[in-house]
């Protein structure tokens with residue numbers, strides 16, 4: 001079984017601060033990590049490989065330091081990594097076309113796994129776009145995957161419904177955060193990962209046409225959160241009394 | 255041509271509102287698409303559609319591959335350039351796949367859509383709620399998805415005229431097969447419209463304990479219970495309609511009380527526009543206190559019953 005896991009390096013959103021003067025998010029210096037749900041995708045790939053053997057390729061479009069993130073995926077259990085240097089101009093269209101072209105170049109694949117959405121931009125477009133470009137079936141928001149030899153059965157979580165769907169290979173599946181608990185690699189695995197290959201590709205290596213973004217980001221506005229932060233922390237009865245008085249003053253009790 | 259589609263009747267009505275406005279400004283007409291049986295064409299026309307295209311098909315279940323084919327056909331046939339799709343899960347995967355087919359730009363989860371310098375422009379929340387990105391299309395077709403409740407349906411205008419067109423569109427059958435559809439039980443709560451919400455998180459030890467939240471909600475006459483993602487998605491103690499946050503429902507009640515919720519950015523993304531925010535958490539360092547107007551550091555099992563009693567006494 002050949003499995004491709006698409007994984008994105010993102011800024012750790014919990015570390016972002018908003019600049020009080022410009023009212024814009026400060027992104028410089030924010031630590032980078034693998035988008036949370038992509039680790040769930042990786043974990044799912046490992047489980048499938050444990051059952052059917054095969055090969056897992058971790059695929060990332062990103063800056064040079066994303067190599068460190070790929071190493072984490074190799075330590076978890078990917079067999080090899082591919083880092084495609086991020087072109088200067090990027091949007092959902094460009095990115096998905098690069099990924100789809102890279103997947104075509106990899107050539108042999110049964111299952112492509114993505115996260116339901118990245119934790120920084122959260123568009124949820126990339127998985128379904130890849131499936132559309134490759135003209136293969138897509139299963140999104142998977143909360144359960146059972147891979148068999150010739151097919152996969154997966155349960156989609158649509159909130160108000162759960163839909164169980166079966167597909168032959170190749171198939172693109174996006175997973176939810178709830179599908180599994182990603183493993184933490186052991187020190188041995190981290191060391192062993194140093195010997196696994198990471199290939200450097202460029203967008204030109206894979207895509208036949210020059211890709212121009214369809215969308216421009218014209219502004220990014222911060223949304224500062226200003227709250228009173230009145231915290232009561234002594235005697236519970238007293239705290240409760242004070243809180244109720246405050247809420248009455250605020251006029252929110254009726 | 256402006257075109258709207260959702261597999262949900264109510265969401266289609268909401269899209270028709272924005273669709274009519276854009277159609278007017280662009281000087282184009284507005285088409286609504288129904289895939290399958292015509293149940294609502296009159297309603298859609300009364301809500302602003304100039305044309306309703308009914309794509310007749312024997313397909314009776316949603317599969318993104320097949321629905322993409324159908325919409326692709328309708329869009330080509332009607333020459334539509336601006337496409338509005340609902341941001342429910344089916345809508346998003348459909349819009350994205352459709353965008354791939356058309357080599358088009360797509361912006362998902364738009365909290366605002368307008369024309370600026372004659373270009374379609376949309377705002378969406380990014381960085382898990384830390385910022386709003388303003389994105390603009392350079393090319394057509396252009397596809398946006400809009401979450402529920404961003405726009406209200408227009409009032410019904412029975413005098414508005416429109417035509418109904420039936421179309422049969424060839425579909426490449428998907429090789430996937432739907433084996434089972436299981437309706438999840440929902441309690442039909444409507445957190446978006448609630449004035450007071452009391453929410454619970456993983457600080458609750460058992461499903462039964464959620465009654466502490468509903469009792470408080472009851473005395474507050476808010477009666478609306480919300481929750482963090484793990485309570486709905488992992489533990490499934492409450493149905494999805496209670497789930498608040500980035501990937502759940504976005505709410506703005508006058509009063510939001512979060513009990514046993516740590517206050518991760520993804521939860522805050524769903525409730526940051528609330529009037530007054532109250533946090534109850536036993537950990538004084540919990541992030542939720544940074545996003546709260548008032549907080550009590552303490553065990554929710556002690557605080558909640560006392561708070562319920564105190565409000566009962568004060569408010570009679």
Ligand SMILES: Cc1cc2nc3c(=O)[nH]c(=O)nc-3n(C[C@H](O)[C@H](O)[C@H](O)COP(=O)(O)OP(=O)(O)OC[C@H]3O[C@@H](n4cnc5c(N)ncnc54)[C@H](O)[C@@H]3O)c2cc1C
Pocket residue numbers: 005006007008009035037038041059060061062088089090091092093095096099113114115116117118120121122123124125126127213215216217389
């Ligand atoms: C005008 C514009 C400029 C932009 N400039 C930049 C920029 O300079 N740098 C930048 O990082 N982003 C930039 N972006 C965003 C970039 O287009 C998105 O990162 C990309 O399209 C993915 O979108 P998303 O994060 O919403 O992915 P989603 O669709 O939410 O991600 C879903 C899944 O797709 C896969 N995936 C997503 N991205 C990648 C990736 N890069 N590699 C491998 N797998 C992936 C993962 O499995 C992920 O879980 C820009 C966007 C716009 C509109």
Ligand SMILES: Cc1cc2nc3c(=O)[nH]c(=O)nc-3n(C[C@H](O)[C@H](O)[C@H](O)COP(=O)(O)OP(=O)(O)OC[C@H]3O[C@@H](n4cnc5c(N)ncnc54)[C@H](O)[C@@H]3O)c2cc1C
Pocket residue numbers: 036037117118119177454455456457458481482483484485497498499500501502503513514515516517518519520521524534535536537540552553554555
């Ligand atoms: C892409 C993505 C999307 C997400 N979308 C959402 C979303 O839409 N909504 C959402 O909520 N989350 C979302 N999350 C998850 C989010 O990051 C957090 O994991 C989640 O909100 C945590 O839920 P919690 O606060 O209930 O649990 P925890 O983080 O486990 O917090 C429990 C809290 O309860 C407190 N506590 C424990 N016992 C007691 C007690 N006896 N009395 C008082 N306090 C107590 C603890 O101190 C702790 O602060 C998303 C995550 C990702 C990666």
